[in-house]
Amino acid sequence: MADVTRRRFLVRAIAVMAGAIAAMVGAPAIGYLIGPSSDRSGSGDWIPLGTATSVQPGDPVLMKATVERKSGWLTDSQEVSVFVSTENGQNFTALSNVCTHLGCRVRWVPDQSGFFCPCHNAVFARDGSVATGPPPRPLDSFETKLEDGTIFIKEA
Numbered sequence: 555m556a557d558v559t560r561r562r563f564l565v566r567a568i569a570v571m572a573g574a575i576a577a578m579v580g581a582p583a584i585g586y587l588i589g590p591s592s593d594r595s596g597s598g599d600w601i602p603l604g605t606a607t608s609v610q611p612g613d614p615v616l617m618k619a620t621v622e623r624k625s626g627w628l629t630d631s632q633e634v635s636v637f638v639s640t641e642n643g644q645n646f647t648a649l650s651n652v653c654t655h656l657g658c659r660v661r662w663v664p665d666q667s668g669f670f671c672p673c674h675n676a677v678f679a680r681d682g683s684v685a686t687g688p689p690p691r692p693l694d695s696f697e698t699k700l701e702d703g704t705i706f707i708k709e710a
């Protein structure tokens with residue numbers, strides 16, 4: 555009876571130690587394999603656009619930046635284009651150049667003081683609001699900041 559109890563104890567102790575070793579080895583391996591799949595970088599990051607001196611009071615300036623977005627194992631490069639304007643050289647507004655109707659690129663038309671979308675002849679006012687045409691909402695705007703003479707926008 556005492557041998558059987560000792561044998562059971564040893565079998566259980568070995569099983570517990572084997573389980574602990576498997577957990578110590580397996581958990582990091584599983585974390586390594588599935589960890590990147592939950593990694594979503596990019597959202598909420600500040601994106602440098604360019605120097606503040608390149609934007610003077612007056613017409614909006616089209617500025618571009620390349621953004622790297624990481625989603626799981628994949629890293630994707632995207633170009634972001636925004637119209638940046640200022641009235642005082644300190645505070646900046648940034649509007650997307652993508653039309654909110656069907657995604658065509660808008661361009662600034664100085665004569666009309668507005669953004670024109672060539673796809674369905676929409677016009678957006680200087681502040682991005684819809685002046686005429688089918689777009690359902692204003693141009694998307696970005697939060698901006700000025701740091702060490704560089705304009706940044708916050709990724710949505």
Ligand code: FES
Binds near residue numbers: 671689
């Ligand atoms: S895509 Fe701009 S108005 Fe239709």
